[in-house]
Amino acid sequence: MRAQAATHLPPLALTQGDPAGIGPELTLLAWQRRKELELPGFACIADIDQLARLARRLSLEVPLIACGWDEVHHHFPDALPIVPLEEAVAAEPGRPDPATAPGTIASITRAVAAVGQGQASAVVTNPIAKSVLYAAGFSHPGHTEFLAHLSGDGGTPPLPVMMLWCAELAVVPVTIHVPLRTVPDLLTTELIVATGKIVAEGLTRSFGIRAPRIALSGLNPHAGENGALGSEDAAIVQPAIAALRALGIDARGPYPADTMFHARARAGYDAALAMYHDQALIPIKTIAFDEGVNVTLGLPFIRTSPDHGTAFDIAGKGIARPDSLVAALKLAARMAAQHQQASP
DSSP states (O other), X not given: OOOOOXXXXXXXXXXXXXXXXXXXXXXXXHHHTTTTXXXXXXXXXXXXXXXXXXXXXXXXXXXXXEOOGGGHHHHTTTXXXXXXXXXXXXXXXXXXXXXXXXXXXXXXXXXXXXXXXXXXXXXXXXXXXXXXXXXXXXXSSSHHHHHHHHTSXXXXXXXXXXXXXXXXXXXXXXXXXXXXXXXXXXOOXXXXXXXXXXXXXXXXXXXXXXXXXXXXXXXXXXGGTTTTTOSHIIIIIHHHHHHHHHTTOEEEEEEOGGGSSSHHHHTTOSEEEESSHHHHHHHHHHHOTTTOXXXXXXXXXXXXXXXXXXXXXXXXXXXXXXXXXXXXXXXXXXXHHHHHHHOO
């Protein structure tokens, strides 16, 4: 699932995330290791003064330079390019404040616009805190739904699909942040088919896999055990697999989730579709807790993100690890290179 890096891609657009969380310091730490880790060129859309204050607080030597998108490659890697926000951001690490929400939202909006205008090759988002945005009147369910809204051109937004990725595993939860008791009611054959189609298209377009193999888990233990442990696998999941196969997609299953994620099983598929959140996230966080990447498929642009939250409890203490952000930057660049390679 690796693509070759391209040398003439526009830079990556990195959002600031919640400025009271660990996103800003991860940005500084990732840039410090840019040469060692061979990071692609990126610019952060942020308040340069807020980042400068944080760098001083953490004793991080990171030269910051405000610039436009056409200047990013000129300054990177000698300095960390900052595409300035118009909104000043007064944030203290570990102290979330709804007053910072306009800057957080503007950073996301401008990143999507930069990709749409060809100024950036992909969006990489630092973590946000939905509760902070909600307190400021944010009307979208979450980060991903807002990105889908920004790409919808005023019409029906696309269906965004969350894929958690590491070098050893790609897994997609069909239902995501919902209570477990509601999963059987939300899970439909149509939703599984729509998700599977987007995953297959994403694996082909962004990862260069011509005939992706997709394994689907069962909802119930032992995939229902022929109806003895529930009817949903036969009534909902199996028809979805048949429909995907009728579309020419190599869909397999349903398999018992407890035997899908060991090394030999993973060798038999390119992505796994799990029926609910923990079924998908437990295996990838076990395999790659620090290096997992959140990839959003189904959008008209590339979006990756670290697979963790704002971590307000450790923000500003100098102990946050940039591994997941580094992986998100690298994967975004590889996906962009694959898109470029596949373009006529």
